[in-house]
Amino acid sequence: SHPLTFLGIESSCDDTAAAVVRAVGDRAEILSSVVEGQTTLHAAFGGVVPEIAARAHAERLDLCVERALSDAGLRLAELDGIAVTAGPGLIGGVLSGVMLAKGLATGSGLPLVGVNHLAGHALTPRLTDALAFPYLMLLVSGGHCQFLIARGADDFSRLGGSIDDAPGEAFDKTAKLLGLPQPGGPAVETEAAKGDPRRFAFPRPMLDRPGCDMSFSGLKTALLRARDAVVAEKAGITLQDRADLCAGFQAAVVDVLAEKTRRALALYLAGTPPAPALAVAGGVAANGPVREALMRVAAVAGVRFVAPPLRLCTDNAAMIAWAGIERFRTGARDGMDLQARPRWPL
Numbered sequence: 001s002h003p004l005t006f007l008g009i010e011s012s013c014d015d016t017a018a019a020v021v022r023a024v025g026d027r028a029e030i031l032s033s034v035v036e037g038q039t040t041l042h043a044a045f046g047g048v049v050p051e052i053a054a055r056a057h058a059e060r061l062d063l064c065v066e067r068a069l070s071d072a073g074l075r076l077a078e079l080d081g082i083a084v085t086a087g088p089g090l091i092g093g094v095l096s097g098v099m100l101a102k103g104l105a106t107g108s109g110l111p112l113v114g115v116n117h118l119a120g121h122a123l124t125p126r127l128t129d130a131l132a133f134p135y136l137m138l139l140v141s142g143g144h145c146q147f148l149i150a151r152g153a154d155d156f157s158r159l160g161g162s163i164d165d166a167p168g169e170a171f172d173k174t175a176k177l178l179g180l181p182q183p184g185g186p187a188v189e190t191e192a193a194k195g196d197p198r199r200f201a202f203p204r205p206m207l208d209r210p211g212c213d214m215s216f217s218g219l220k221t222a223l224l225r226a227r228d229a230v231v232a233e234k235a236g237i238t239l240q241d242r243a244d245l246c247a248g249f250q251a252a253v254v255d256v257l258a259e260k261t262r263r264a265l266a267l268y269l270a271g272t273p274p275a276p277a278l279a280v281a282g283g284v285a286a287n288g289p290v291r292e293a294l295m296r297v298a299a300v301a302g303v304r305f306v307a308p309p310l311r312l313c314t315d316n317a318a319m320i321a322w323a324g325i326e327r328f329r330t331g332a333r334d335g336m337d338l339q340a341r342p343r344w345p346l
């Protein structure tokens with residue numbers, strides 16, 4: 001089919017990103033992808049500060065777009081459309097992106113397509129692996145945790161998800177409580193590899209309840225209690241204590257994700273998909289033991305496992321450009337009335 005080249009713009013959380021993606025049929029090529037993280041800006045505050053995020057997006061977004069275009073060796077007029085994250089996310093950042101995209105679309109006459117950030121993540125396996133609908137998607141990051149059946153560019157059913165913290169958030173809080181650097185996931189994973197997961201008893205929240213919903217906030221409480229017990233007993237915490245705490249925490253996250261994925265797969269497979277597949281996205285999918293556990297669950301169920309490369313699993317604009325192309329192909333167009341939406345369930 002006719003090749004389509006889209007600019008993608010992403011500014012819904014703490015990454016400012018722009019990318020150019022070209023699609024021909026079910027094959028796609030990322031011509032450029034610029035991602036500017038804000039980790040250092042927020043480091044001193046122990047979390048993303050919305051005002052700081054909004055200002056950084058406003059200051060950096062047009063430069064990221066310019067660089068994405070020059071890296072791709074294209075002028076705006078040579079593209080076929082502009083895709084922008086219109087939510088969900090921090091409203092200041094989403095507004096920056098939507099306003100910039102509207103300005104670029106007006107100036108160039110190119111079509112504008114608003115993209116749901118979660119749909120961007122959920123469609124990424126089709127960008128990298130030409131995966132056929134319907135597939136099961138586990139989205140696990142610092143801000144999201146849900147099971148989706150992806151049936152089409154605009155057609156997702158949610159099977160369940162975390163009722164409180166996302167797992168990445170739990171990793172980050174664990175790191176903070178143990179004096180490890182942010183983002184906490186990689187640091188906790190490294191410590192956990194040196195620890196004994198059985199020394200401390202961590203709960204497996206909600207495994208006794210039916211369905212695919214999960215809870216991770218209790219793990220943080222359990223960790224705090226175990227840490228304080230160690231500190232009270234020995235008036236301090238050793239490196240081995242810390243490694244054992246990380247190992248216990250991570251093993252609980254892995255067990256919960258694996259068991260809930262088994263259940264989500266059973267629900268998905270009941271619909272007899274012709275080419276069944278389990279795909280993952282989000283920063284937590286970078287975790288070795290999480291990935292291995294999910295791979296095993298998929299293998300036992302006889303289902304293909306697809307994990308896009310990490311730089312596409314975490315927030316980026318190539319996934320937004322791609323989701324824009326997918327929506328455009330279904331006839332979706334947005335006008336100057338496109339709204340920035342802080343909440344926008346799939």
Ligand code: KG4
Binds near residue numbers: 143169282
């Ligand atoms: O997808 P992402 O970049 O951003 C959103 O949250 O949307 O995910 C970032 C999250 C952080 O919470 C980070 O700690 C977690 O993913 N993460 C990990 C690992 N690498 C990143 N969690 C566990 N193990 C890892 N290796």
Ligand code: ZN
Binds near residue numbers: 117
């Ligand atoms: Zn995200």
